[in-house]
Amino acid sequence: ASGVVAGIQDYGNKMGIPTVNGAIWYDPGYVANPLVFCGSVGLAPKGSNPHATTPGDHIIVLGGRTGRDGLRGATFSSMTMDAQTGEVSGASVQIGAPVVEKGLVDVLMLARDSELYNSITDCGAGGLSSAVGEMASECGGDVQLKKVLLKYPSLAPWEIWLSEAQERMVIAVPKKNLEALSALCIQYEVEMTDIGNFTDTGRMRVFHGANLVLDLDNEFLHHGIPQRHYSARINKPRFETGQTISIDDQTNNDFQNTLLKLLSHPNIASKERTIRDYDHEVQGGTVVKPLCGLRHDGPSDGSVIKPLASMTNHAFVLSNGLNPEYGKIDPYQMTWLTIDEAFRNAVACGADPSRIAILDNFCWGDPTRPEIMGDLVQSAQACLEAAVHYEAPFISGKDSFNNEYLGSDGKLHAIPPTLLISALGVMPDWQQSLTMDFKHAGSLIYLIGDFAPAFGGSHFNLVHPTQAIDEGLPVCSKANPRFYLAFYKAVQEKLVAACHDLSEGGLAVAAAEMCMAGRLGALLHLRNNEVPIRALFGETSGCFLVEVTAESQFEFEDLMSNYAIRLIGKVENHQNLQINQSKYPILSVPIADMLSAWKDRKIAGGLA
Structure with missing residues (x-):
């Protein structure tokens, strides 16, 4: 618990975000599988969150570099905890950098107000695969992984594509706005990388140098995957809601x-x-x-x-x-x-x-x-x-x-x-x-x-x-x-x-x-x-x-x-x-x- 508290304190305080509400709950059932919930709320000008990805827009990654930290983070968070958990957790948990995030936020607010991008999403679960894949779902996209800035060399293409390293945002930027966005990034010392373009092909294609490492049809990718079917057994509680018993007046009268x-x-x-x-x-x-x-x-x-x-x-x-x-x-x-x-x-x-x-x-x-x-x-x-x-x-x-x-x-x-x-x-x-x-x-x-x-x-x-x-x-x-x-x-x-x-x-x-x-x-x-x-x-x-x-x-x-x-x-x-x-x-x-x-x-x- 002390590590969680220290992490919230370190990141929130450095970002300049007030931590104003919360709860701490203890139960033996959480000893081997603790839970941490974080949420945020912010204000934005009306109509300032565009979702109009347009073929020809450049796929721009802003903020932190990509590394193995956070790799398989989403799947790790839904794994059963056992004796091997500690061996894989280090690589699955992202390494936070609040100072990088603060610069990223400052750039994005100015870029938003200047209408420099057509759509935006964060690199969360699934990393670039999810972020770019969602933005390209209605049109298509070509990505060059060799252009992605790395924390260190030797990452395999799939690692670059799936890493959930923090402090990264993906935005769709028209060519005419690239220079203005670059100037903002230089001013705030935020790294900006052009990793490809959105297309009208209806396909998601990913390259690593000259090698085509992924080529999927959007219709199949977003709508063609078979759905799972689950069985549910409704458990009847031992007592009905509101059901009470007679209590002796002398029951625990201290x-x-x-x-x-x-x-x-x-x-x-x-x-x-x-x-x-x-x-x-x-x-x-x-x-x-x-x-x-x-x-x-x-x-x-x-x-x-x-x-x-x-x-x-x-x-x-x-x-x-x-x-x-x-x-x-x-x-x-x-x-x-x-x-x-x-x-x-x-x-x-x-x-x-x-x-x-x-x-x-x-x-x-x-x-x-x-x-x-x-x-x-x-x-x-x-x-x-x-x-x-x-x-x-x-x-x-x-x-x-x-x-x-x-x-x-x-x-x-x-x-x-x-x-x-x-x-x-x-x-x-x-x-x-x-x-x-x-x-x-x-x-x-x-x-x-x-x-x-x-x-x-x-x-x-x-x-x-x-x-x-x-x-x-x-x-x-x-x-x-x-x-x-x-x-x-x-x-x-x-x-x-x-x-x-x-x-x-x-x-x-x-x-x-x-x-x-x-x-x-x-x-x-x-x-x-x-x-x-x-x-x-x-x-x-x-x-x-x-x-x-x-x-x-x-x-x-x-x-x-x-x-x-x-x-x-x-x-x-x-x-x-x-x-x-x-x-x-x-x-x-x-x-x-x-x-x-x-x-x-x-x-x-x-x-x-």
């Missing part, structure tokens, strides 16, 4: 210790040490940062960016949803819950829920195994249904299969079904941004949304494995999209002082995080008929804890009156989180103890 254990769990504990390695303020547009609160150490639900180039107050929100624990139980329901989590994290920051788009990143096992394919089919179906229900388009995505490893038992093991959902939301005015820290002693605390806590896939079960409560996953209420719209109206009316979603660890963890971030206490009240352990630590979807000033109480309640809303407590000036039932305290924890568990993973003087 609520204080449970809360501290949850706060110290690596999936919930503070990620400040990692976040501080990243520059999240470079470019000066980060409004809501990854850490917020009185001492800038509370866990933000998402991030708000105000583009400095914009002359308006418009901003956008980035958030994510991820929960592999749910995927182990029911990939279909996990998908609904993950999309909802990404959504409500964005809404909790002030995003307009009617203007949110989402992205998917699947990491799954071997799809040729029917049970794995069945889980994938279920998840993909849920993506469709949830996107339609939330009226949120999928605008991009990525997948990686065969994430399996050979265990010490000699058997193949797949990682947990893992789906990362990223959300991108629009905010008409950055000044309506919300953070999750309590702001004012005396403010009211509301629990809003359909509160139906369950223990299926919960972190309570992770910290109490011998007392795990086996149930179904939480229900994802179909009313959530309408509920988020109503809440957004309250945000627009400036009725909300703070907002935090309920996720891992449930109500108690959400309240603790708000107290720690604001360095203010809270007094909450459970209903007399609620089972304390379920209300405190069960997990639910579509719920927020919201701080509202006393002056805004009635207006807020009136706006939210058609949805589940409950005045559950008050922000206190003392440094303590106390939760009562029937007027008697059932949980009372000093903020100092919560911070010790959350930041240092220490409980009562020892390590958690």
Whole structure:
């Protein structure tokens, strides 16, 4: 993990790109097959991404040189991990050069604004074969591999063609613009190579010197390859969604210790040490940062960016949803819950829920195994249904299969079904941004949304494995999209002082995080008929804890009156989180103890 953190820090910081949102998740299933997700968002002038490759255009490669690093990178990333993995990984992983990338980006922005190219793509999986092949798919192309600049000699033609070395872009440039592009490259010290031309032959031809090493018809290459057919077996979960069991009131009633254990769990504990390695303020547009609160150490639900180039107050929100624990139980329901989590994290920051788009990143096992394919089919179906229900388009995505490893038992093991959902939301005015820290002693605390806590896939079960409560996953209420719209109206009316979603660890963890971030206490009240352990630590979807000033109480309640809303407590000036039932305290924890568990993973003087 430390290597991943160092790589993100080194590349992002040198490129001048803020790292503003993320998550770190630990599970034994990732030990031999760790996953790393990276995403980015940028602004471009309307109509500035041409795709009109024209016969006669020159095939220009800009940026880094080609080497064996990254060779077979795409296929390696989908290999089963075994004892030989370390021997091939070095050649399969690209060697990054952020300074080269920065110069490349600077040249491309100027070339874009001067309309010097007709189309553009990056050298990703498959290297030049994929980049040039895609650009030439509607016309044809001739490539001379001898012209490709190499990091070192002796690369075979297939290695040059397939290498996935980083920091390279391919653009289609009319002959009349070559001189202007060359001048830009010289100014920014970016290497530019003319490796051939796009043609009207309908064929992809590749030469190495005088030797023709590839000659394929585009129709066959892009449309003629036989398609695979898979078998899927749908696995029925042990428990139906929302199915719960009766819990004895005396079941694990050491609520204080449970809360501290949850706060110290690596999936919930503070990620400040990692976040501080990243520059999240470079470019000066980060409004809501990854850490917020009185001492800038509370866990933000998402991030708000105000583009400095914009002359308006418009901003956008980035958030994510991820929960592999749910995927182990029911990939279909996990998908609904993950999309909802990404959504409500964005809404909790002030995003307009009617203007949110989402992205998917699947990491799954071997799809040729029917049970794995069945889980994938279920998840993909849920993506469709949830996107339609939330009226949120999928605008991009990525997948990686065969994430399996050979265990010490000699058997193949797949990682947990893992789906990362990223959300991108629009905010008409950055000044309506919300953070999750309590702001004012005396403010009211509301629990809003359909509160139906369950223990299926919960972190309570992770910290109490011998007392795990086996149930179904939480229900994802179909009313959530309408509920988020109503809440957004309250945000627009400036009725909300703070907002935090309920996720891992449930109500108690959400309240603790708000107290720690604001360095203010809270007094909450459970209903007399609620089972304390379920209300405190069960997990639910579509719920927020919201701080509202006393002056805004009635207006807020009136706006939210058609949805589940409950005045559950008050922000206190003392440094303590106390939760009562029937007027008697059932949980009372000093903020100092919560911070010790959350930041240092220490409980009562020892390590958690």
